[in-house]
Amino acid sequence: MSTAGLIGLSCDNTFISKAVRYIRNSQYSHSFVVLGKLHDTDIIGDAGILGIDLIPLSFRATKSYEIELWQISIPEDKVEVACKKILELTSTRYGYLQMFGFAIKWVAEKLFDVKMKNPLTDGLVCSEYVYQFLKAAEYSYLDVALGPNDTAPDDIAKAIRKDPGCRLVAVKKLGEEGITWLRKDL
Numbered sequence: 001m002s003t004a005g006l007i008g009l010s011c012d013n014t015f016i017s018k019a020v021r022y023i024r025n026s027q028y029s030h031s032f033v034v035l036g037k038l039h040d041t042d043i044i045g046d047a048g049i050l051g052i053d054l055i056p057l058s059f060r061a062t063k064s065y066e067i068e069l070w071q072i073s074i075p076e077d078k079v080e081v082a083c084k085k086i087l088e089l090t091s092t093r094y095g096y097l098q099m100f101g102f103a104i105k106w107v108a109e110k111l112f113d114v115k116m117k118n119p120l121t122d123g124l125v126c127s128e129y130v131y132q133f134l135k136a137a138e139y140s141y142l143d144v145a146l147g148p149n150d151t152a153p154d155d156i157a158k159a160i161r162k163d164p165g166c167r168l169v170a171v172k173k174l175g176e177e178g179i180t181w182l183r184k185d186l
Helices: 015-024 078-089 096-112 124-136 153-162
Strands: 007-012 030-038 040-049 052-054 065-073 167-172
Touching: 007 015, 007 153, 015 096, 015 167, 030 078, 030 153, 040 124, 065 153, 078 124, 124 153
Parallel strands: none
Antiparallel strands: 007 030, 007 065, 030 040, 040 052, 065 167
C-alpha cells in the first residue's frame, strides 16, 4: 500500500495556528498531501513561509505538531494524476494576503452577518493546495462550490469525513516524537 494521496491535518501551538483555529472554530490549522516515498522517506507537498515546498513528513512530525493522516477513497490512478498536477504548483509563493482575507471574511460574517468570498486571493495557502489535489483527483466529497480561495483545513476535514471509505491511518499527539501508524501496511 502506498502513502501517496494521504491527507494530513495538523495544528501546533504558534500564534498563527491558534488564530486560524479560533477564526475557523476548528481543531486544525494546517493541511498537506503525502505525495509518496523517496528513498523510504514520506514526502509531503506543504505550504510553508516561502511557498509550496516538498519536504519529508518527519519535518512536520516534531514535538510541536499534532497530526492526523487520513486515507481517502481515491483510485490509485487518480492519485497519480493529482500528484503530478499539484507538483506543478511547487515553488508557488505563499498566500499571506489570503490569511488577512480570511480575517476580513470572518469579521464581515460575525459582525455584519455578510457572507462573502475571500477578497484576497494572491498565492497559495495549505488548504488551497490540498483542494487542488482533491479537485485534480475528482474527489466526489469535495465542496467545489466553496472554491480554492475560501477553503480552510476544517473544510478539508469535513470533505474527508463525508467519505464513507476514509480512515484514520496515523496520528501524532502534541509533545510526542514521531508518528504512530495505525495501519502497518503503509
